[in-house]
Amino acid sequence: MLIVGFCQINLETTPRIAIVIPARMNSERLPSKALLPFYELPMVEHVRRRGLLNSFGVPVFVTTGDSEILDAVESLGGSVRLSHSEHLNGTSRVHEFSEFSEFSEFTHFLILQGDEILVLPEQLDSIIASILARPDVDFWNMVTPLKEPVELSNQSVVKCVLNQDSDILTIFRKSPLIAEVRDQIKLVHKICGLVSVSREALSVMAKLSPTPLEMSESIEQLKFLELGYKIRSIMTPLSYPSINLPEDVQIVS
Numbered sequence: 001m002l003i004v005g006f007c008q009i010n011l012e013t014t015p016r017i018a019i020v021i022p023a024r025m026n027s028e029r030l031p032s033k034a035l036l037p038f039y040e041l042p043m044v045e046h047v048r049r050r051g052l053l054n055s056f057g058v059p060v061f062v063t064t065g066d067s068e069i070l071d072a073v074e075s076l077g078g079s080v081r082l083s084h085s086e087h088l089n090g091t092s093r094v095h096e097f098s099e100f101s102e103f104s105e106f107t108h109f110l111i112l113q114g115d116e117i118l119v120l121p122e123q124l125d126s127i128i129a130s131i132l133a134r135p136d137v138d139f140w141n142m143v144t145p146l147k148e149p150v151e152l153s154n155q156s157v158v159k160c161v162l163n164q165d166s167d168i169l170t171i172f173r174k175s176p177l178i179a180e181v182r183d184q185i186k187l188v189h190k191i192c193g194l195v196s197v198s199r200e201a202l203s204v205m206a207k208l209s210p211t212p213l214e215m216s217e218s219i220e221q222l223k224f225l226e227l228g229y230k231i232r233s234i235m236t237p238l239s240y241p242s243i244n245l246p247e248d249v250q251i252v253s
Helices: 043-051 067-075 090-099 121-133 181-187 199-207 212-217 221-226 246-252
Strands: 002-004 007-009 017-023 060-064 080-082 108-112 139-145 159-162 168-172 189-198 232-235
Touching (some): 017 043, 017 090, 043 060, 043 067, 043 121, 060 067, 090 199, 108 121, 121 139, 121 189, 121 232, 189 199, 199 221, 212 221
Parallel strands (some): 017 060, 017 108, 139 232
Antiparallel strands (some): 108 189
16 A cells, blocks of 8 residues: 555556657657757656656656667666657557557556656656546646746647646647736646556547647647547646757756
8 A cells, every 4th residue: 555645545456557758769849859968868768767766666668669769778778669660649659559468458658758857756646646546537637837928928838728627628839818917827737748548548549530730739639639538637836847949958957
């Protein structure tokens, strides 16, 4: 029995969770960012090691279609699985990972984006505990308050608004709201690169064609919403930068 906050979790029962980091070399805004060096380690390795800091002993895997990433992770002792080189997005790559027979035991996949180099163990624990407490929920996404008004128009910061039940209503890159900025800062939240998906939902989503909003905005979660699925949010007060653009490297370093 493990106690996280006020929640008691029996680790001997289902569901079975894997943390999966989809990684690729051909990032459009910052090519080869998965192997960018930070303190003598590639970024994807920092993210993998952060994943291993979760309190539940949930295993961490990298899945990639690039031999350079495969070799880098393997050389550092990480668990990595080669996927097809071309995928529409990280969710599609994780679905391929889930179909390999050696991973058939897992019922839920916590998708940790490979540029979330500053993700905290307590944030991983929060999602894992939520999955264990509510395995019937197909999608969880961590969100956090915006820090600066400029983030409302920053297209690299994916944002959302929530309903009264903390479900995500919609997701966008530039705020569509017309309220005063001081009010928008309270209403709009940043989408973090921490998403969990049940095996069943992942399979359904992977078999369906890309949706118009998903394609036009390059936001994977919009497909879930367009097809009528609910995405439950998990709030974290701690906002941290991810690596999307060259200038982000200096901020994180």
